Amino acid sequence: MKKIIIPKNIVTANSENSILYNSAIVVEDGIIKRIISTDDVSLLRNEYEIHNYENYTLIPGFIQTHIHLCQTLFRGLADDLELLDWLQKKIFPFENAHDENSLRISTQLGINELLKGGTTTILDMGTLHHQEIIFDELIKSGMRAYAGNCMIDRNDLYPKFSESTKWNLDNTYQWAKTFHNSSDGKIKFGFAPRFVLSCSENLLIETKEMMNDFEGSLYHTHSSENKKEVETVRKITGKDNVEYFDSINILDDKTVLAHCIHLSDDEVKILNKNNSRVSHCPSSNLKLGSGIANIPKLIENKISVSIGADGAPCNNSLSIFKEMHLTALIQKPLHGPTSMDALTVFRLATIEGARALHLENEIGSIEVGKKADFVLLDLNKSDQPINVNENIYSAIVYSADKSNVKAVFVDGIQLVNDSKVKFYDEILVLENAKTELKKLIERTI
Amino acid sequence: MKKIIIPKNIVTANSENSILYNSAIVVEDGIIKRIISTDDVSLLRNEYEIHNYENYTLIPGFIQTHIHLCQTLFRGLADDLELLDWLQKKIFPFENAHDENSLRISTQLGINELLKGGTTTILDMGTLHHQEIIFDELIKSGMRAYAGNCMIDRNDLYPKFSESTKWNLDNTYQWAKTFHNSSDGKIKFGFAPRFVLSCSENLLIETKEMMNDFEGSLYHTHSSENKKEVETVRKITGKDNVEYFDSINILDDKTVLAHCIHLSDDEVKILNKNNSRVSHCPSSNLKLGSGIANIPKLIENKISVSIGADGAPCNNSLSIFKEMHLTALIQKPLHGPTSMDALTVFRLATIEGARALHLENEIGSIEVGKKADFVLLDLNKSDQPINVNENIYSAIVYSADKSNVKAVFVDGIQLVNDSKVKFYDEILVLENAKTELKKLIERTI
Numbered sequence: 001m002k003k004i005i006i007p008k009n010i011v012t013a014n015s016e017n018s019i020l021y022n023s024a025i026v027v028e029d030g031i032i033k034r035i036i037s038t039d040d041v042s043l044l045r046n047e048y049e050i051h052n053y054e055n056y057t058l059i060p061g062f063i064q065t066h067i068h069l070c071q072t073l074f075r076g077l078a079d080d081l082e083l084l085d086w087l088q089k090k091i092f093p094f095e096n097a098h099d100e101n102s103l104r105i106s107t108q109l110g111i112n113e114l115l116k117g118g119t120t121t122i123l124d125m126g127t128l129h130h131q132e133i134i135f136d137e138l139i140k141s142g143m144r145a146y147a148g149n150c151m152i153d154r155n156d157l158y159p160k161f162s163e164s165t166k167w168n169l170d171n172t173y174q175w176a177k178t179f180h181n182s183s184d185g186k187i188k189f190g191f192a193p194r195f196v197l198s199c200s201e202n203l204l205i206e207t208k209e210m211m212n213d214f215e216g217s218l219y220h221t222h223s224s225e226n227k228k229e230v231e232t233v234r235k236i237t238g239k240d241n242v243e244y245f246d247s248i249n250i251l252d253d254k255t256v257l258a259h260c261i262h263l264s265d266d267e268v269k270i271l272n273k274n275n276s277r278v279s280h281c282p283s284s285n286l287k288l289g290s291g292i293a294n295i296p297k298l299i300e301n302k303i304s305v306s307i308g309a310d311g312a313p314c315n316n317s318l319s320i321f322k323e324m325h326l327t328a329l330i331q332k333p334l335h336g337p338t339s340m341d342a343l344t345v346f347r348l349a350t351i352e353g354a355r356a357l358h359l360e361n362e363i364g365s366i367e368v369g370k371k372a373d374f375v376l377l378d379l380n381k382s383d384q385p386i387n388v389n390e391n392i393y394s395a396i397v398y399s400a401d402k403s404n405v406k407a408v409f410v411d412g413i414q415l416v417n418d419s420k421v422k423f424y425d426e427i428l429v430l431e432n433a434k435t436e437l438k439k440l441i442e443r444t445i
Numbered sequence: 446m447k448k449i450i451i452p453k454n455i456v457t458a459n460s461e462n463s464i465l466y467n468s469a470i471v472v473e474d475g476i477i478k479r480i481i482s483t484d485d486v487s488l489l490r491n492e493y494e495i496h497n498y499e500n501y502t503l504i505p506g507f508i509q510t511h512i513h514l515c516q517t518l519f520r521g522l523a524d525d526l527e528l529l530d531w532l533q534k535k536i537f538p539f540e541n542a543h544d545e546n547s548l549r550i551s552t553q554l555g556i557n558e559l560l561k562g563g564t565t566t567i568l569d570m571g572t573l574h575h576q577e578i579i580f581d582e583l584i585k586s587g588m589r590a591y592a593g594n595c596m597i598d599r600n601d602l603y604p605k606f607s608e609s610t611k612w613n614l615d616n617t618y619q620w621a622k623t624f625h626n627s628s629d630g631k632i633k634f635g636f637a638p639r640f641v642l643s644c645s646e647n648l649l650i651e652t653k654e655m656m657n658d659f660e661g662s663l664y665h666t667h668s669s670e671n672k673k674e675v676e677t678v679r680k681i682t683g684k685d686n687v688e689y690f691d692s693i694n695i696l697d698d699k700t701v702l703a704h705c706i707h708l709s710d711d712e713v714k715i716l717n718k719n720n721s722r723v724s725h726c727p728s729s730n731l732k733l734g735s736g737i738a739n740i741p742k743l744i745e746n747k748i749s750v751s752i753g754a755d756g757a758p759c760n761n762s763l764s765i766f767k768e769m770h771l772t773a774l775i776q777k778p779l780h781g782p783t784s785m786d787a788l789t790v791f792r793l794a795t796i797e798g799a800r801a802l803h804l805e806n807e808i809g810s811i812e813v814g815k816k817a818d819f820v821l822l823d824l825n826k827s828d829q830p831i832n833v834n835e836n837i838y839s840a841i842v843y844s845a846d847k848s849n850v851k852a853v854f855v856d857g858i859q860l861v862n863d864s865k866v867k868f869y870d871e872i873l874v875l876e877n878a879k880t881e882l883k884k885l886i887e888r889t890i
Contacts (some may be wrong), residue, residue, distance in 0.1 A: 109831075338731050341525045438832075
């Protein structure tokens, strides 16, 4: 398991944003042990497995902090709808119709797409039932993830898709006990009450308390995504969404809130005070007509911002490249063309993603001592910047897409080779997905 | 040259938006002669060259109505800048430094990317000098285009990049005489005064008059892209941009205006009254911080809207898939999630593009009697909608990208095979581009 990787160059995402040339990384036990000169590789040739990627750029694995693997099967089935309609008419009925087989294939589709696209770590919001299947597939895949079952104990939009508070808490506890820190520590538990409109106050609070039994776990929910949602939250609680979360003491640095589009100035202060994390999902926010989160303001207020593709039916892809492109572009008409430059956005998708998950000492950059989670990109293409070495962040954020991803390693183990996930037969996955989707749709009728 | 193409299905973009199964298209002399049942193919097998694409979806070739081929070489060299800075500091100096070799390679890079991405027809805004090179490459490529030299007879932003009014008019006339209706009629002339800030009133008016000598030519310019530009136009002319164009009688149904972001209600009426065309360039508009054009309002006012990627340094790709995705997504927070649905956007990129160029009886849809310009897409992929047949527009607009394009035909001639442009050695193009860019940058210092 001792490897040397020789790329063309290394985009480190370290604190100096160093770009290294003539450098190779030495991987042992899943860790970046050293970064050496390529001149020194020959001395080590006998002891190490050499991976020669001399035309490719090595970057940290991308980190996406808001994903719904369980929804990947539903891509294209819920277009051109507003959030609450989208949930009521499509997503809740579909998620509720999942059996173990359909959930397994949906998870496989998602993992396959994420890994092929260079994403090595995710924070996943699971689903109400059969969560063990998602964990099973994540463990088998070798990718790194925070994940947890999605908790729902009230559901006015689609009452069938709900369980009692006790059911939610008991099952969550069992899943957390079984899966937190599994897969050599690559899998951790992210407690995931869905959002205010589908969770009793009791559930929200008791879930936060449960985290005390699971050190290193996270709290993952949606907030302030849609104007109608915000209004309804205000009607129920008398408060704005983030303000409400603060009032019941569920905000701290272990809380990741997806979306945060409609925030008052006070709520921005609350997020800053609690050091809570925001996961920005630009394509989902646009496609559901939710709005554009004020990311420059959040960053200015020193709030942790990272990026997630959300679920495949609301974007309609899990590509970090599409999300980075949008993260940069959509702010510019509002905040000027110099806002959200390519380097800033690249960091949100790497080291800032790690920081959101409290993994900044383990992943998110290419540095000695960190886990060997990295991606090899072929940027030497006619549709990339021609002098790509001088414009590497521009290439990654503004021009690249999944087709530039050639190889992906997690914990020093190669999961993607020549743009293919090594452990999936993609044709078989697709065929199974067709079969399971057909059955699932029949179950919803 | 007699061919039968057998796809999995055909997305026609005809007036009924028919999707055909078990159908094949019969191509003779570059024309779609018949659409037949696949059952009847065996009877014709001896007379025709059979192209079997039974796993792929056949769609009309995409049409982009605002492109700057001459800028492709500059991708990634002008990021995170506002329009007028972008022109003054980067694009005008670079365009001015073009020699024949650098312009040729820039054009090849652009054509290669466009064709590989399924675009078969463009309206290109050329550059001030050496325009014959762009025409030469377009003709060699076999793609369909309106093109014309970019006219500039004043330039406060970068005075060096300008020629006299007479020089502009004389040279334009010669180029139009040489190239209008060349390449078996595939190439037509698009007169292209750049924008108000770089054209004298005389130039704008005399160019319009020159069109009388070239039946079937177009008038192609920028308008109302950037707030500072609009203010400066107002200072110079006392009028808003479109209002000014109307006052000097250059607006009619042969005029294509790129951008049209900042329009007054009166200007929308003027565009409608003159039946002028708007080319929407969403990624460029976002990246330069220019704004979001009110496309739903233009469509509601029965104004022709089509799509263009603009130049590679302001987007940073020439992919119609990125432009379609953005065309759909960016309107939804403003106009609701049901606005700009996938079908509407697909039509903007096909038949509405044809209508913008007055080619709607020749291209833009798959119908008997039209030119055989079409694209084969592989949508049977694990990162596309699983039941793709029921969600084909969603697949094309929301999930697909250039990697789904497998084959491209123009006038019945195959230009792209297995995702590669048949007549370019892409590695050589890239190497030449590196050499020429280096020399060009040295010329700007």
